[in-house]
Amino acid sequence: MAAFPAVLFAQAAPKPITLKVGANPIPHADLLNLVKADLLAQGVKLEIIEITDYVTPNLLLAEKQIDANFFQHTPYLVNFAAERKLALEPAGQVFVAPLGLYSRKYKKLADIPAGSIITIPNDPTNEARALVLFQNKGLIKVDPNAGLKATIRDITENPKKFVFKEIEAPQLPRTLDDAAAAVINGSFATQAGFFPARDNLIIEGA
Template structure:
């Protein structure tokens, strides 16, 4: 009789454990832009799956829709943007979205198919930059950091071409959607292109004529809705991303063009 009761107790315990595990299991949709962010999430997926969280990766072709989709609940998280961009989106659009973890840094670079160095860029040339305030501003700040233009004092992270106070080469700026900047390279002297879009477009890194320093404020992040930030799956997602396996994947795959930032 004791054996039977023990057996029943074990069986009941196993059933409870199975029910608890089932209750903890989650399937979450994470928005990314094509290229490195999607590749890194593929490396995160099996690690999260071992902890009961199934990741479905949803790719978006621009920088605006992923936050709209997250705010509306169509996806549960996104991993594609740096913190200043999210702050700008929240201020402009009222999104109730939170930064829950740092991921990687993509040093912004300026590429050219026509010229081997910035010094070769002729006076009056057209430079393509992103048309969203944060990334376009970042491009102008890169040019200022290299001593090539000057901007008004106090412009913060979102200067525009209207804020340029000194432009020795009399450069013209073509503002275009970030995802489309690689396509301008045949038509402009140079283009500022976010690393993920340059990688997706197969642009040779040898075309880089200017690049940001490795350290800066533009660390990419994982974002979730404010109402979800304390849910267990968020911790699983972050912990799965912040693992030595994922760090090694980033370092071996991208060879320094993308840097782990945790």
């Protein structure tokens, strides 16, 4: 499940309050827009701050420039907060956009040649999720002791000799002009014009 962290603030007064939430544009901001009217009827004016990366939302939250954010899963939040010594906690559980493998050159996973370049997220936990996608298909093996902190350095077997390159998550769709395929979060895949349920070569949960 995804995490919806927030800095604790005083109980709302009877008059309308403004709630600032940082969110990735698609689908998170879109989903928040669907509830704006309902929240306003309850005395809460929802202000959505669209942010296109995975770092800024937590930094703004820690600096109390926003009241909450909506873009990440719990392992990412916990790791990010621990590494940067930030007092952030999940305020609730929501959905997780699935990671999937996408390509502009190949229609099937089996078509990707040995030795091809595959780009994957470089952020903690999401890189591990990307590697698990390949491991679950029997394409690589990853050191089981690495857990959710696994990186390409924890790959123990890679019979097809794929060349995995770590890239910042928002930039992954742009790598498809050169790379054979990329593991992209569902939100960024949608922004790039992919329909995850239709266009993936591999997807989490399938």
